[in-house]
Amino acid sequence: MTSERTFVMVKPDGVQRGLVGRIVQRFEEKGLKIAAGKFMHISPELAQKHYEEHQEKPFFNDLVGFITSGPVFAVVLEGQDAIHISRLLIGKTDPKEAPAGTIRGDYGHVKEKNVIHGSDSLESADREIGLFFKPEEVLEYERSIDAWL
Template identity: 60%
Template sequence: MSHHDERTFVMVKPDGVQRNLVGDIVSRFEERGLKMVGGKFMQIDQELAHEHYGEHEDKPFFDGLVDFITSGPVFAMVWEGADATRQVRSMVGETDPAESAPGTIRGDYGLDLGRNVIHASDHEDEGANEREISLFFDEDELVDYERVDATWLYEDEDH
């Protein structure tokens, strides 16, 4: 990873997978210039769902979250790039699709809070990225490589 790079966790939720949006969502991040360093098509089990949503365990909507995230396959990813977490969050939009601007993933593909297509690590939560990446990926499942177009994406690319 170069000096300005950061890794961030993103997941296309079961509704996004069922609606065949994985390719479109991947393309958006690729076109923006982010680099996928890990990807996994998988079924989340109860245990992983409970860990992933642990912070919401006491809330009334917790069981619904767990039921939904385990209801079908997801596509988990790790993306890398300058300020990646904030860049991804701005592309994803607000938690509630109704408040998300057109052009964002949720603003284009979502109508309902409980079916908001995608999860992305929160840039305001310090350890969210590393915690979520390590929940879904082992270190050896993440690939370090140079993008051939890096000099066209970053002004100060030093290689």
């Protein structure tokens, strides 16, 4: 499988609980490379674009309200099968169903505040990376360890 990029975001609850470093470390330990990272507040407009697939659902306003309630840490990860690997590390959407050892299984409490977001497909990764990062903010670089992964 060739290298691909994915988008991951530590949500406001993860930031407030001081979990950013621990969460990012899990991806790095698995062998994924950080191509971009940004600590930021999400505007309501960006939040609405990010969650546009849920616009007609009753929980849409709650999603937007939560993700704009505090700072987030947005990350672009790169590596072989990065989307699949990151989704395995993240765990199921509902932390009650996420196995121990996954980010949501270890740190999540409720479905509505589940610590982290991760792209679920190549199309959503491309779209989300484009929403949160300018092309020049996503770096290309080689690591000596890449030959071993």
